[in-house]
Amino acid sequence: MTAAALAKVLGPRLSITLVESSEIGIVGVGEATIPAIALFNKLLKIDENDFLRQTQGTFKLGIEFVDWWEKGHAYMHAFGPIGRDLAYIPFHHYFFKGNALRDHAQGTAGSLWDYSFNWLAAKQARFTRVDRIADTPLAGLTWAFHFDASLYAAYLARFAQGLGVRRVDAKIAEVLLEPERGEVRALRLDDGRELAADLFIDCTGFRGLLIEQALHTGYEDWSNWLPCDRALAVPSARASPLLPYTRSTALEAGWQWRIPLQHRTGNGHVYCSAHTSDERARELLLANLDSQPLAEPRLIRFTTGRRKQLWNRNVICMGLASGFVEPLESTAIHLIQVTIQRLILLFPHRGDVEERRREFNRASQVEYEYIRDFIILHYHANNRVGEPFWDACRNMSIPDSLRHRIEMFRETAGIFCASEDLFQLTSWLQVLWGQGVRPQATHPFVEAVAPHDREGYLRDLRGLFAQATRQLPSHADFIARHCAAATPDVA
Numbered sequence: 188m189t190a191a192a193l194a195k196v197l198g199p200r201l202s203i204t205l206v207e208s209s210e211i212g213i214v215g216v217g218e219a220t221i222p223a224i225a226l227f228n229k230l231l232k233i234d235e236n237d238f239l240r241q242t243q244g245t246f247k248l249g250i251e252f253v254d255w256w257e258k259g260h261a262y263m264h265a266f267g268p269i270g271r272d273l274a275y276i277p278f279h280h281y282f283f284k285g286n287a288l289r290d291h292a293q294g295t296a297g298s299l300w301d302y303s304f305n306w307l308a309a310k311q312a313r314f315t316r317v318d319r320i321a322d323t324p325l326a327g328l329t330w331a332f333h334f335d336a337s338l339y340a341a342y343l344a345r346f347a348q349g350l351g352v353r354r355v356d357a358k359i360a361e362v363l364l365e366p367e368r369g370e371v372r373a374l375r376l377d378d379g380r381e382l383a384a385d386l387f388i389d390c391t392g393f394r395g396l397l398i399e400q401a402l403h404t405g406y407e408d409w410s411n412w413l414p415c416d417r418a419l420a421v422p423s424a425r426a427s428p429l430l431p432y433t434r435s436t437a438l439e440a441g442w443q444w445r446i447p448l449q450h451r452t453g454n455g456h457v458y459c460s461a462h463t464s465d466e467r468a469r470e471l472l473l474a475n476l477d478s479q480p481l482a483e484p485r486l487i488r489f490t491t492g493r494r495k496q497l498w499n500r501n502v503i504c505m506g507l508a509s510g511f512v513e514p515l516e517s518t519a520i521h522l523i524q525v526t527i528q529r530l531i532l533l534f535p536h537r538g539d540v541e542e543r544r545r546e547f548n549r550a551s552q553v554e555y556e557y558i559r560d561f562i563i564l565h566y567h568a569n570n571r572v573g574e575p576f577w578d579a580c581r582n583m584s585i586p587d588s589l590r591h592r593i594e595m596f597r598e599t600a601g602i603f604c605a606s607e608d609l610f611q612l613t614s615w616l617q618v619l620w621g622q623g624v625r626p627q628a629t630h631p632f633v634e635a636v637a638p639h640d641r642e643g644y645l646r647d648l649r650g651l652f653a654q655a656t657r658q659l660p661s662h663a664d665f666i667a668r669h670c671a672a673a674t675p676d677v678a
C-alpha cells in the first residue's frame with residue numbers, strides 16, 4: 188500500500204525499493220475493510236470492479252455482532268447514516284423518545300436498525316451502488332470491501348511495480364546503523380547485497396525489524412484493556428447466500444470472525460490465552476464454521492498496543508510494525524491508509540524534520556487511542572454474567588476517555604466526537620445501544636415536535652427505507668454481473 192501510494196503521488200521524483208520475502212510471506216489475514224478505503228482506491232485510481240475481480244472481493248455493509256451483549260442477542264455496526272437528523276438534533280433522540288429507553292423492548296418506533304438502509308440491505312443479502320434513495324433526501328448505501336489478503340498484497344505489488352517501484356524478493360539479514368546519529372543507513376540482505384536509503388518504511392509486520400529490533404522504539408502494551416492475544420485463522424468453502432457483511436460472534440473467551448469472499452469464507456477465532464487453551468479455541472472455531480474447512484487452522488500470536496513512536500529517526504513504521512489494536516472493527520488496513528496520508532502530508536523533504544516528526548507521532552497516537560476506546564467498549568459493556576472472561580472485561584477499569592463517553596450517553600444520549608475520531612456518531616450510537624448502554628433521558632428539544640408528528644416522521648422513514656431495500660438486487664447477482672473473479676474457485 189505504501190509503495191503504491193508514494194509511487195503514485197510522487198512518481199519518478201522518488202526512487203522506491205520494496206523489499207519483501209516470499210519465504211517469510213505475509214500474515215495473510217486482514218480481509219475486511221471500512222468505507223474509507225474508497226479514498227485510497229481513488230488516490231491510486233483503481234477501478235473498483237477490477238480490484239474486486241482480482242482479489243475475489245465482495246461488498247461489506249457493516250459488521251454484525253452476535254452474542255456480544257448477551258447470548259441470543261445480535262446487532263449490527265452498519266456503515267452509513269441512521270435515520271435523518273432534524274434541526275441540529277441527532278436522529279436517535281427522536282427515535283429514543285418513541286421507545287422504552289431502559290429495557291430492550293421495542294416501542295412504537297421499531298428497532299433502531301429499521302432506519303439503517305445498510306442494515307436492511309445487509310440482512311436481505313442485497314447490494315447495488317446507490318448514492319441516494321430516489322426522490323428523497325436520504326443517502327444510499329455506504330460500502331467497504333472484503334478481499335483475499337494474499338491476492339490484495341500481490342495486486343498492489345504489481346500495481347506499484349507498474350509505477351516504477353523496484354521489488355526485491357530477499358530476506359533482510361541485518362539493519363545497519365549510522366554510528367553518530369543512530370539512523371538506519373542500509374539493509375544487508377541475506378545474499379550479501381546492501382540497500383542504502385534516506386528514508387525507511389518499516390512494514391515488517393509484528394517483527395518490527397527496523398523500528399523495534401534496530402531502534403528499540405518501545406511498545407505501549409494495552410493487554411490490560413484488550414486481553415485477546417491469539418488468533419486461529421481458517422478458510423472454509425463459500426457459503427450461500429453471499430452475505431454483504433462481516434459477522435463477529437462472541438465465544439467463551441473471545442470471538443469468531445466470518446468474512447464472505449467470492450471463492451471462500453475467511454474465518455478466525457480471536458481469543459485470550461489466559462482464559463482458554465489453543466485446543467479449546469480450535470475446537471470452537473471448527474464447530475462454528477458454516478461450511479467445510481479448506482485447511483488446518485493457523486495460529487497467530489499478538490500483543491495489543493501501539494509503537495511509542497511511529498516515526499523514529501529516519502524510520503516510519505506502518506501496519507503491524509506500528510501496533511495492533513484488535514481486528515474487531517477492521518481498522519488496521521485503515522490505519523495504514525491514514526498513516527500513508529500523513530506521511531505524504533508531512534513528507535521529510537527538507538532540513539530539520541523534528542516538528543513534522545512530532546506532529547506525525549502526536550496525530551498517530553490520538554488516532555490509535557480513539558480506536559482503542561471504541562474496541563474496548565464492545566468487550567466492557569457486556570451482560571454475559573457468570574462467564575469468567577466476560578466478567579473480567581465487564582469489571583475491568585477502562586480509560587477515562589471511554590468512561591466519559593459512556594456516561595455522556597447514559598445521562599442524556601449525548602455522543603460527541605472529535606475530528607480525529609475515526610468512528611463518528613452513528614458508529615458509537617450503534618455499539619453503545621447494541622451493547623446495552625441505555626440513556627436516562629433524551630434531548631429536551633425533541634419535545635418541540637408533537638408526539639403525533641414525531642411518530643409520523645418515524646413511520647414515513649421506516650417505510651421509505653423498507654421500500655428502497657426491496658428494489659435492490661441480490662449481492663451475489665450484483666457480483667456475478669459486475670465483478671466476478673475470472674476463475675471462481677467455488678470449493
Ligand SMILES: Cc1cc2nc3c(=O)[nH]c(=O)nc-3n(C[C@H](O)[C@H](O)[C@H](O)COP(=O)(O)OP(=O)(O)OC[C@H]3O[C@@H](n4cnc5c(N)ncnc54)[C@H](O)[C@@H]3O)c2cc1C
Nearest residue numbers: 208213214216217219358359391392418506507514519520
Ligand atoms: C488475526 C488478525 C486479523 C486481522 N483482521 C483484519 C481485518 O479484518 N481488517 C484489517 O484492516 N486488518 C486486519 N488485520 C491486520 C492486517 O492483517 C494487517 O494490518 C495487514 O495485513 C498488514 O500487515 P503488514 O504488512 O503490516 O504485516 P505482514 O503481512 O506480516 O507483512 C510483513 C512483510 O514484511 C516482510 N518481512 C518481514 N521480515 C522480513 C525480513 N527479514 N526480510 C524481508 N522481508 C521481511 C514479509 O515478507 C512481509 O511481506 C488483522 C490482523 C490479525 C493478526
